[in-house]
Amino acid sequence: MSSLREVAAKAGVDVSTASKVLGGGRIRVSEATRGRIEAAARELDYTPDPYAQGLRTRRRGAIAMAVRETTNFVFPEIVTGAEDEAESRGIGLFLVKQASRDAAARLLSLMRQGRMDGWILADEPPSDDFVAEALRYGVPLVTLNRLGPGPGPWVCLDDEAGFRAQADYLVANGHKDVAFVEVRPASFLSRLCADSFIDRMKELGGCVELLGGRFDGDDAEEVAEALLALRPRPTAVACGGTQGAARLVEALSARGVRVPDEIG
Incomplete structure (x- = not known):
């Protein structure tokens, strides 16, 4: 597999420019330069290293959706919609089933490990204060089908x-x-x-x-x-x-x- 340095050399740019263009970073370059970098990456069969990108950007490139059960008739459409959107943004989606015992404590512990860039809670929270507790620890979180008092953000049908x-x-x-x-x-x-x-x-x-x-x-x-x-x-x-x-x-x-x- 070719290295980023080889791609940059072939495109006639420095390594940092090639890295930002191929990694989706914010950088102002001409369309011609961007085209040369992308063409060089394709020609050399270069694929960015997600682990190295994660170390640099502190992002994992993955989010998780937590559900209480997997037999709910509605969940397949919800999961499919989330998967499609995640794929369009180049990130992975993992499905996590809440534990049957001590669900709130176990799910919060998993969230705090920081393995995911964010979480979708696709059901009622496992406890009344769960969302507030997760946000207090800085967990990026959005809840689905939850409308009630307390912190957000949430997405809910009418x-x-x-x-x-x-x-x-x-x-x-x-x-x-x-x-x-x-x-x-x-x-x-x-x-x-x-x-x-x-x-x-x-x-x-x-x-x-x-x-x-x-x-x-x-x-x-x-x-x-x-x-x-x-x-x-x-x-x-x-x-x-x-x-x-x-x-x-x-x-x-x-x-x-x-x-x-x-x-x-």
Whole structure:
């Protein structure tokens, strides 16, 4: 493999200029000079040493996304989007699954090791003070789907609008007596979703029976039994999470309930 010094010599520039051009550093050079350097690198099959670049720039060229579970229906699209953006910027993305025990302490310890340039927290934080604690240690961090009090930055869907739209849809299709399955254990976000749906249903003259279920839907059988035991039986049900909703449809179908004909 050719060295950076050989590339610089072939392009007729000094080593520092070649290094900054090929490493994406800030430098003002003519397009002709930049073209000569890049052509020399291609001709000599030169590849920058990421370890050496990291020592110089104090960047690792990699970020990590932390998730609580890998079976969430939504995560593949989130991960794919992050991967595509990372690739376009020439950096790697690693997926880290949170530990089942002492998740907050273990994840914070991993973050503080400084192996990554930054972190994406793609779920509810493992503890209420986790984000503040990570930022206190200087960990570059952004959270997804987290909207609540405390420090940021975060990226979140407009869940309030989404759940109000669900209520609008159900009422427009003739459903006034409905059930809502709130994600349990409850979080700031799950309560926000439930409150948005219930408040909108009340505005539209509807009635809501509140149930609770796990986000992953592992208790879908129990939720189905509780739903079918309600009197009068709701004509439709809305859920706070996609996984729980899918599992609930399966549980209802297994009990002979036609979805959406009997329960929308």
